[in-house]
Amino acid sequence: MVTNDLFNSLYVFILAAFIGFEVIRKVSPLLHTPLMSLTNALDAIAVVGAIILAGERKSTLALVLGTIAIVAATSNIVGGFIITDRMLKMFKSSRTQKP
């Protein structure tokens, strides 16, 4: 059972890594800073693990660490999406810029 999970996870990891390489290779160097802030915001999906930890309340330690972890991840989600959108809004081509 446990080894089954392990192999499933490895399949997912390898496929996701390949998709990541293929998709991200196509991102223009122009947008490398927004790319980093966006992937950082997406990475904060770790918040779901922290929510379960804090919510299940299996021990006081788990509650405390889980709560701090939610704060850290949520600040990345909120801050990361805001700044990525702010940066992308600034990128205009010379054709669309005139009005």
Added chain:
Amino acid sequence: MIPQTHLIEVTYIIAVVLFILSLKWLSSPATARHGVWAGEAGMLLAIIGTLLYNGIVDYKWIAIALVLGAIIGVPLGNVQMTAVPQRTALSHAFGALCVTLVGTAEYYLRTPNVPPFVMSVLSLEVILGGLTFTGSLMAAGKLQEMLPQRPITYKGQNFVNLGMLGIAIALAVMLVRNPGNTHLYPIMVSISLIFGIMMIVPIGGADMPTVISLLNSYAGLSAAAMGFVLNSKLLIVAGSLDGASGFILSVNMSKAMNRSFTNVLFGAFGQVQTAVAGAVEQRNVRSATPEEAAAILSAANKVVIVPGYGMAVAQAQHKVRELYDALTKRGIDVKFGIHPVAGRMPGHMNVLLAEADIPYDKLLDMDEINGELPQTDVALVIGANDVTNPAARTDPSSPIYGMPILDVDKARTVMVIKRSMSPGFAGIDNPLYYLDNTLMLFGDAKQFVNSIVRELTGGGGGH
């Protein structure tokens, strides 16, 4: 019971699809903002799905933490564009903190019944998370100039650092063999936290683009490891996307500096330079005034501006935009040549110039602009140094030999705005400044560009 867990899985699957689309749409500036919306939607869906989980007995602390995180996140999302590198480093630290804390809580909940494989990935998760947390805090401190930006090196540094990493890994192996050894766990985490600090101590500002990318990759990999521990496919996907992105950027940055990862992390660039900087001899330099610079620029047909970190420090990007406008109005073709490691993080210059409303189709990367530089009348270098150093092409004894550079020396005239003749951040002398076709424009980047703009827009018609 079963339909509910299925529902949660469905929200996760949709979130995964939205995350991948999000990055796919980021490939072009035209669709990039859809990418942010897709990411936000996926995130919201996954969080709502998680909150439905019936194992949650208490929502109070979750709610408080979500609100508190949002309160901290809003100002972090609204920092000035010049502060983006340190904000990014700080967000890597927060991401890594979250992963390390969750890993630690999981360890203490499950010990001593942790299967060897889970203990291995859990160790990987907290070692990577721990060193990324403190390392990113150090990087943010250096970028914010709260800590000295100069690389700090000492004898036996690499030995100490590798030794610490070795001990952390040895402790991890012991924990895998006997997960009940709870006293070893805090030692392992502490060592990885200290290692993160020591790893960044010898890193100088010019290496920051590579280091930030590397920390980005570590943060992603530690989140993916957390996905293995929690058996969460969603986390594995998000973590490996982030890890892949950081890895690609690290490889790009290392290539652009002609160095390997190990060289950046263990290279102590600083030691080589002092020796080279000592060998500088007096040579002739030609300088010019803003009036002369304006006259040369207005006689040109094609101008390429090369910005560097100095432009960011002087906050000169808005003045550069005025210069761009003044020249464009006269029918002069103006483009920007951007080196991959210009600035303090990948894409740093593009963001600053876009903020100043310069159209992105005028921002060309190194390979594109190098094809145009031989037909360029004037190359204007603003606050960039090593990335224009022709010694990288010609002088095998130079510490940056082999690094791909912007070939500004091939332009008919090169003008370099610089405070003084002192060598740049890396401390390497730049033969570009002594070439016959080079004019040095001494002064603060912002003020000098301002003076040129005033000349061009008719402020000094007398000359």
